[in-house]
Amino acid sequence: MSYTCLIVDDEPFARKLMEEYVAKVPELRLVQTCSSPLTAIEVLREQVVDILFLDINMPDITGIGLLKILQKKPLVVLTTAYSEYALEGYELDVADYLLKPITLERFLKSVEKVLNRLRKSAPAEVPVADSIARTEPPGPYIFVKDGTRLVKILLSEILYIEGLKDYVGIYTRDKKIVTLQTMKALETQLPESQFIRIHNSFIVAFAAIDAIDREKVQIGKAFLPVSDTYRKSFREFIEKHQVGG
Known part of the structure; x- marks a missing residue:
């Protein structure tokens, strides 16, 4: 748009x-x-x-x-x-x-x-049923600043996101982009049905999860911690997707 x-x-x-x-x-x-x-x-x-x-x-x-x-x-x-x-x-x-x-x-x-x-x-260009609360942004992508450029990232390519103080690192299938913004600001741009926060420093894409082992989530070769603060909401998220899937 x-x-x-x-x-x-x-x-x-x-x-x-x-x-x-x-x-x-x-x-x-x-x-x-x-x-x-x-x-x-x-x-x-x-x-x-x-x-x-x-x-x-x-x-x-x-x-x-x-x-x-x-x-x-x-x-x-x-x-x-x-x-x-x-x-x-x-x-x-x-x-x-x-x-x-x-x-x-x-x-x-x-x-x-x-x-x-x-x-x-902006008026939502999606069915009314999909326009309630915070769902998907206008299109399956977000724009983030990478140096002096604004880069489009497809949501389907995001594996997980790591908080780095005033920056966040966005890990995709083939690259990592570091952008100047907060985890909270970026989280509001992501659809709740596809992404879940598991730690103050990590947001993961549900589709990218390979395994869940006790207090860690495996995505490829990365093992990401699930903190006490987010353990309950993460478990409920997984259970909801298992029932719905």
């Missing part, structure tokens, strides 16, 4: 940089770049825009002024060289605030934050 975005900045270099950054994210589709808020207003009247990358300091109308004019707002990421506008921007419920010069790493972090909000608010 892709999300549309609009870049509004009166500086040519800033617009070009943001265009290059947007092009690196597969889920983003750039509708247009505008050098003036007045042009942006016309675009927003004609186009459905999910994300607005908006500079604050511009002639005629500032970015803040544009936000106050718009009746229906996309998710807004403010961009500016002046940190004093941050508070006012957040009072207008912007999704994020990028301080220039904007690095690719900071941009990707902001985009992932915004995309998570959009994914959660």
Whole structure:
């Protein structure tokens, strides 16, 4: 699934940089770049825009002024060289605030934050029976940051996930990806019917389990511990799948 975005900045270099950054994210589709808020207003009247990358300091109308004019707002990421506008921007419920010069790493972090909000608010494109509580994300895959890239990982390829403080390691059939996020944040993106947490540091894919031996789960050559905290929920998960299978 892709999300549309609009870049509004009166500086040519800033617009070009943001265009290059947007092009690196597969889920983003750039509708247009505008050098003036007045042009942006016309675009927003004609186009459905999910994300607005908006500079604050511009002639005629500032970015803040544009936000106050718009009746229906996309998710807004403010961009500016002046940190004093941050508070006012957040009072207008912007999704994020990028301080220039904007690095690719900071941009990707902001985009992932915004995309998570959009994914959660998007209408489910699945049968009603599958749309209750937390089930599968919109498609059998997730996107995670790997260095400066956003990488698509098919859920069917994930064997297990290991928590590494502020990072997580995602083990698939042929590789390991280390990404900057918490176990809790990643867990919310995984369907409960397919993944189960067995330890503060481990989430496993049910389909990948080869054997369960006392307090350990075997997946391939890896033996992962089942902690006291998660032992009961893990046992109930296994029993449920045995009955349902």
